[in-house]
Amino acid sequence: MAHLIRDSFDFYGATSEAAGLWDGFGTALLSANTRFVVGQSCAPTTTLNQVGFIKTFTGNSSTVFLSFAWGMSTALGATNRFQEFRFYDSATIQCSLVFDNDGTVSLRLGDNGAVIAGPFTCFSGSASIAWTHLQFKIVFSNTVGEFHMRRNGNTVDDATATGLDNCSNANEFINKIDTKCLQSASSQIYIDDFWMFNNTVVAGEPSDWLGDIRAVQIMPNSDSVVAFSRSAGATNFSNVDELISASADYVFSSAAGTVDQYGNAGFAIAPSSILGLAIREIGLKTDAGVRTAGIRIKSGATTVDSAGVAIGTTAQSVVMNADVDPNTGVAWTAANVAALLFGPRVVT
Numbered sequence: 001m002a003h004l005i006r007d008s009f010d011f012y013g014a015t016s017e018a019a020g021l022w023d024g025f026g027t028a029l030l031s032a033n034t035r036f037v038v039g040q041s042c043a044p045t046t047t048l049n050q051v052g053f054i055k056t057f058t059g060n061s062s063t064v065f066l067s068f069a070w071g072m073s074t075a076l077g078a079t080n081r082f083q084e085f086r087f088y089d090s091a092t093i094q095c096s097l098v099f100d101n102d103g104t105v106s107l108r109l110g111d112n113g114a115v116i117a118g119p120f121t122c123f124s125g126s127a128s129i130a131w132t133h134l135q136f137k138i139v140f141s142n143t144v145g146e147f148h149m150r151r152n153g154n155t156v157d158d159a160t161a162t163g164l165d166n167c168s169n170a171n172e173f174i175n176k177i178d179t180k181c182l183q184s185a186s187s188q189i190y191i192d193d194f195w196m197f198n199n200t201v202v203a204g205e206p207s208d209w210l211g212d213i214r215a216v217q218i219m220p221n222s223d224s225v226v227a228f229s230r231s232a233g234a235t236n237f238s239n240v241d242e243l244i245s246a247s248a249d250y251v252f253s254s255a256a257g258t259v260d261q262y263g264n265a266g267f268a269i270a271p272s273s274i275l276g277l278a279i280r281e282i283g284l285k286t287d288a289g290v291r292t293a294g295i296r297i298k299s300g301a302t303t304v305d306s307a308g309v310a311i312g313t314t315a316q317s318v319v320m321n322a323d324v325d326p327n328t329g330v331a332w333t334a335a336n337v338a339a340l341l342f343g344p345r346v347v348t
Contacts, residue, residue, distance in 0.1 A: 008215035010039030052179035072125030117161035153212030204324035220262035266338025276323030300327035308347030
């Protein structure tokens with residue numbers, strides 16, 4: 001598995017809707033402060049010892065990459081560790097990526113323990129929110145661990161450390177991540193366009209540096225197949241085209257096999273490359289018993305269904321990743337994205 005988790009944080013009407021993708025959002029919030037002045041970002045808690053987003057992965061990863069935009073809402077200050085990413089082997093915190101109010105980052109053993117590597121100059125800050133795009137590569141080992149950092153799309157390392165012992169136990173891997181606040185009432189930071197993966201080679205998925213990337217929302221703008229009922233209006237797509245999830249209008253069905261398919265307008269500005277698509281819906285059930293929902297996409301002559309996901313009475317995310325075009329088997333083109341049909345499916 002190369003792909004571990006990615007999130008633009010754009011679609012959620014409430015942090016509870018992150019369920020189904022994340023294990024939990026803790027006390028993290030959503031914010032309209034974003035790198036490109038559209039969508040939303042994640043704002044980790046500023047209360048001492050409170051935990052933000054949490055994700056446990058299937059399988060163990062000995063090498064991980066993190067890619068995200070980091071926004072700082074205040075000017076840099078005195079040395080004071082205030083936020084961290086923690087990397088776990090089950091209940092054991094192997095090491096932590098610790099951010100300091102002076103604009104540096106360090107890799108530390110366990111939960112904000114002894115310094116393993118750093119501190120390294122990492123980010124800037126200002127009252128108007130300064131954004132830095134960050135990439136990290138961490139190799140977990142008791143003897144030959146590695147730390148690498150790249151900033152703002154740099155193609156060479158801005159910081160490197162090798163020959164590290166960055167594991168708190170004998171297992172040289174991780175399978176969980178979370179964030180934690182290290183200083184009460186600390187500077188507010190924002191995380192946007194988060195992507196985490198490992199170095200396993202999987203067709204169409206990343207296993208090495210991505211460079212500076214951006215997530216773009218593409219919403220439904222037409223009906224192709226209409227089978228769901230709608231709560232309002234004359235079209236189904238117009239009930240599910242909000243950039244931020246809202247329950248004011250929606251589509252619904254209780255019949256297994258029901259599928260809607262919507263068209264889209266494609267990219268407003270064609271990207272230089274497309275690293276993958278994440279097709280998302282936010283759904284809930286209003287009846288008793290088990291209900292599973294999924295997503296269907298159609299590219300050219302090829303139709304693909306996601307696995308069914310059990311949903312509850314609280315709205316949650318259902319996500320289908322399509323990192324290559326299933327009709328061609330290679331990277332998406334802007335034209336093929338614009339021709340893509342997608343929509344919700346009742347599985348059971």
